[in-house]
Amino acid sequence: MTDLDSLYKAIEKVTGKQRITREPEELVCHSFDATGRSVVPDIVVFPAATLEVSKILEIASSYKVCVTPRGSGSGMTGGTLPMGGGIVMAMGRMNRILEIDTENLIARVEPGVVTGDLHRAVEQRGLFYPPDPASASFCTIGGNIGECAGGPKAVKYGVTRDYVLGLEAVLPSGRIIHTGVKTAKGVAGYDLTRLIVGSEGTLAVVTAVTLRLIPLPEAVKTMAVVFDSIKKAAETVSGIIRESVVPRCVEFLDRASIDCVRKDVKLDLPGTVEAILIIEVDGSRETVEVDARKVEAYCHKQGASAVVVAGTPEEAAELWKARKALSPAMFKIAPNKINEDIVVPINRIPDMVAKIESIKKSSGLTVVSFGHAGDGNIHCNIMYDKRDKDQLKRAEAAVDALFDATLSLGGTITGEHGVGITKKPYLLKEVGPTEIEIMRGIKQVFDPGNLLNPGKIF
Structure with missing residues (x-):
C-alpha cells in the first residue's frame, strides 16, 4: 500500500x-x-x-x-x-506564450495556454492559428493536443495535429524528450510528435509545444441559410464544395437544435424551418465576395427558404450566437445527455442524417444534432433522464445504433472528443484486435508500469 x-x-x-x-x-x-x-x-x-x-x-x-x-x-x-x-x-500554471516568430510563422507555448488567448495573441501580429474548439475561451493547448481537437474551421484548415511541429514532453519515468522540428519539413525517424498528439495523455506529459501559424485571412463573410427540409440542407453541404468553394466553416443545426435556441436567434424563422447552415468563407476581400455570392446562389438553387448574410462583425456574432448557446440550452429538453461526435464522409451526410432520424424514432428520445457538417463531423446529443432506467436503456441502445450506422457509412465513432472511458466499450467496433495489440505495445514502450492516465482508450 x-x-x-x-x-x-x-x-x-x-x-x-x-x-x-x-x-x-x-x-x-x-x-x-x-x-x-x-x-x-x-x-x-x-x-x-x-x-x-x-x-x-x-x-x-x-x-x-x-x-x-x-x-x-x-x-x-x-x-x-x-x-x-x-x-x-x-498544468494550468504552465501558461506562458514563449515565442511568436513572425518570420518563421511559428509559436512556442506551454500546455496551460488557453486556446482563445493564443488566437488573440497571434492575430495581433497578423497571424492565424485555425484550430478553434467550441470551448476555446477556456480549454488549453495541452488538452487540445491530448484530444487532437478540431472545431468549425477544420473543413478548410484541418485540426490540431496539422499545426503541431514539435513537442517537449516528459515520459512517465521522468525522462524529458524532444520531438519534431521547427521547420516546415522534417522526416528524421518515426513521427513521435503525431503519435503523442491525440494520445489522450497516456504516453507523455507535454510541457512545451511548437505550433505552425499561417497568415491571417484578410476578410471573412458569414451567412445563415435556412431550409424547410433537413435532407436539402444535408445535400447542400457537399454540394457547396463541388462548386469550387471551400468554406472555412459549414455548421449544421437540426430542428431540435433550432427549437432549443429559437428565442436567442434574431432571425425571422418560419415555423416550418427544419435546418440551418451557418457558413463562412474567408480569404482576400475580392475572393470572399466572389465565394459568398457563389455559396448564396447555390443555396437558393438547393431550395433554401432564406439566406441571411452578415454585413458587420457584430451581425456575424449574432448569427453564431445560436450555435454557441446550444450546449446549455439542450438541458431544457432533459436533465441528461450523451454527446457523441461521429464523422462520416461528406457525401454520406444525407444518409447519416436519415439514419439519425430513424434512431430518434425507434428510441422515442429527443436527439439533437448539430456540428461541423463541412467535414462530416456531426454532434449527436441523445437526451434522457438517467433516473429513469428505461430511458437510460434506450439511450444506450441509441448510442450503439448510432455507431453501427456511422461505421456502415465509412465513418468513425469520434472525430474530436477522443475515446477516454466513455467510448472504450465501442472501440472494437471500429479498430481491429491486431491494431489494438499494436496500440497496447506502444503504451508499454512509453509507460511500462501503466502509471500515466491509466484506464483510457483500451
Whole structure:
C-alpha cells in the first residue's frame, strides 16, 4: 500500500507547499470533466516548469503511483478522470506564450495556454492559428493536443495535429524528450510528435509545444441559410464544395437544435424551418465576395427558404450566437445527455442524417444534432433522464445504433472528443484486435508500469 504521506512530502520538496494539496475541496474540483462523472484523486499538484514535471513523474514512478495530466477539464469522454487514483497533475500554471516568430510563422507555448488567448495573441501580429474548439475561451493547448481537437474551421484548415511541429514532453519515468522540428519539413525517424498528439495523455506529459501559424485571412463573410427540409440542407453541404468553394466553416443545426435556441436567434424563422447552415468563407476581400455570392446562389438553387448574410462583425456574432448557446440550452429538453461526435464522409451526410432520424424514432428520445457538417463531423446529443432506467436503456441502445450506422457509412465513432472511458466499450467496433495489440505495445514502450492516465482508450 502506498505511503501517501511520504509521497506527498517528497513532491512538496519539488513544488513547495503552495502548489500541492490534499484539501478535500481541491480534490473534488479536480475530479471531474464535462462528462459530469467524478473520480477523486489522492493528491493534486500544480507544476510550473518542465523540470518539476520531470521530478514529480520520477517520484510517482518510484512509488508506483498513477498520474493523470489535466488541463481545464473540458473534455467530453472522461480523459482527465484519475481512474487509477493517485495524482492529478494540473498544468494550468504552465501558461506562458514563449515565442511568436513572425518570420518563421511559428509559436512556442506551454500546455496551460488557453486556446482563445493564443488566437488573440497571434492575430495581433497578423497571424492565424485555425484550430478553434467550441470551448476555446477556456480549454488549453495541452488538452487540445491530448484530444487532437478540431472545431468549425477544420473543413478548410484541418485540426490540431496539422499545426503541431514539435513537442517537449516528459515520459512517465521522468525522462524529458524532444520531438519534431521547427521547420516546415522534417522526416528524421518515426513521427513521435503525431503519435503523442491525440494520445489522450497516456504516453507523455507535454510541457512545451511548437505550433505552425499561417497568415491571417484578410476578410471573412458569414451567412445563415435556412431550409424547410433537413435532407436539402444535408445535400447542400457537399454540394457547396463541388462548386469550387471551400468554406472555412459549414455548421449544421437540426430542428431540435433550432427549437432549443429559437428565442436567442434574431432571425425571422418560419415555423416550418427544419435546418440551418451557418457558413463562412474567408480569404482576400475580392475572393470572399466572389465565394459568398457563389455559396448564396447555390443555396437558393438547393431550395433554401432564406439566406441571411452578415454585413458587420457584430451581425456575424449574432448569427453564431445560436450555435454557441446550444450546449446549455439542450438541458431544457432533459436533465441528461450523451454527446457523441461521429464523422462520416461528406457525401454520406444525407444518409447519416436519415439514419439519425430513424434512431430518434425507434428510441422515442429527443436527439439533437448539430456540428461541423463541412467535414462530416456531426454532434449527436441523445437526451434522457438517467433516473429513469428505461430511458437510460434506450439511450444506450441509441448510442450503439448510432455507431453501427456511422461505421456502415465509412465513418468513425469520434472525430474530436477522443475515446477516454466513455467510448472504450465501442472501440472494437471500429479498430481491429491486431491494431489494438499494436496500440497496447506502444503504451508499454512509453509507460511500462501503466502509471500515466491509466484506464483510457483500451
